[in-house]
Amino acid sequence: MRNVELGKVGRKIRQLRKERGMNLQEVADKSDITAGLLSRIENFRTLPSLPVLHNISMALTVPLAELVDLVGSNGESNYILVRKGEGEKEERDDSKGLIYENILSTGLAETNLQVSIIYIPPHTYRKPLSNDSMELIHVVQGSIEYGLGDTLFNLYQGDTLFFDGSIPHSLNNTTDEQVVLFKGYLLRRK
Template sequence: MEDILVNLGKQLKRIRVNKNLSLKQVAEMSDVSIGLISKIENFRTTPSLPVLLKIMQSLEIDLSELNLTSNNTAPYILIRKGEGTIEDREDSVGLEYTFLFSDNISESNLRTYIVNVKKDVYREPISTDAKEIIYVIQGKLNYIINDEVIVLEAGDTLFFDGSIPHAVQNIYNETASMLKMYMIQKYPY
């Protein structure tokens, strides 16, 4: 299932790419940082209305051109084996994000992924507007939070505030797989 925010991020990225615009170009035209645009496109944050409007103006699109509806009509979410969607993440080379589902939960939006971290990968520290939960399914990897290296192995669970800069590293002999959930705080409008 895709919620409205995931759908919005995908649409903005698709339009930007179809217009052959880089993140830098859109950032310069909209006066919004490259990092914030990337976070919006990669579902790591929710844009404020003024920021969304600036990006839309730089892309020369109207609100009516965007699909702002949710496609979930069932009272439950079922994801069968292999049904996830692999997402292209420009800021996470060597990591494969498979989108499983997203749903609204009380004051937060929940997004869930399976992330495969290949051997010899290091992703630079980033921050998100979410509380994050990681469950290691297989393998071993390092999660770095504020310069502290936490070694995670299959069966370990890590919960943390994603606004704290964090990185992931796999220096071990095999690809590690983890279930990763983001609980993004909704902003009152």
Template sequence: MKTVADSIADKAKSERKRRAEALPSNARAAAIDTTEPAALEAVRIGRRLQTMRRAQGLTLVDLASKANCSASLVSRVENGRLLPSLSVLHKLVAGLGTSMASFLSGSENESCMLVRASERKEVALDYLGDPHQGVRIEQIIPHSPERTLQGNLITITAGHGSAGDYSHVGEEAGFVMDGFIELTIDKQTHVLGKGDSFCFRSEAPHSFYNPGPGEAVVLWINTPPTF
């Protein structure tokens, strides 16, 4: 005889199956099981996918287009609410221009990461500014879903800066290594020069600009990783 608990469990299982079957055939994914291992794996995959997507300057729509699926599906996977099937994950990973082996291996067991100056990677982000139009972003902390910090070396030529305001969850801190920048936080503009530092909540609308006369270099730290 089934107990009330058994009936509830069966109902939940049927609902998960119904939701999974409701997905488009070209974007079929498995709904997350309530068991802890599956939930943890969904979160791990989602965080890695989001970190890699942002590092490449791709929007949800961009990646969805590359993987031939919906942006809402990509969002659910990134938020850990959906554990993708192998075929869907393969398409998403291919859309990021990497292999399944590289994506799944990651760097979870690395307690220390060293990046030589010659190995620093440049990040192209259209929404921060065209790198050929005055903004260059280099990673000093390689992206990883296991890290809570993101560090970049941002070089800004005179007369250029971010393309508008940004607002997101987290905190930011920075150190001006050279030149001057105008840092606008919540509509208040602050002029910072070499040796100055800053820290603010990322939820406040913020932007940066180099008034000149020369190039500005800023060490910029975010938590959690933003792009």
């Protein structure tokens, strides 16, 4: 089964969850999984096991077959439209108060594109982390210190930085103002 096909499962779960007016935590609690895992499934950052899919189907009160009914079909359109305010907001465990608004996530070909707006409170430091992606950040509002390996960049509104996410990277908002970043992840498939 191709990766693009499996991406349809996560999108279907998100669609059904939103149709039922449920948030990530509600579905996760009913599925006996974490909200973080459910978010990664919806954003096609991980593949769920069959028992997890079953639990999600039970939480959404739909047959398991409905979660996978588009897999193998050609019924997917050539575009994805996300309207203002439709992005899923999440505060990650390691985020130190950062709010991620995921505005686009696809499971296409051998990569997965995820685009977020990140709201960084004043005087917030996030320790270095790394991941298996290529990343692009664009400063929409404010200024921020961005560490990339041993290099520290002072980024200002309008600046853009593209880098290999496997390099440990950190951020530090030393100002009294909220910083807003546009961030794109191009996740590699194994």
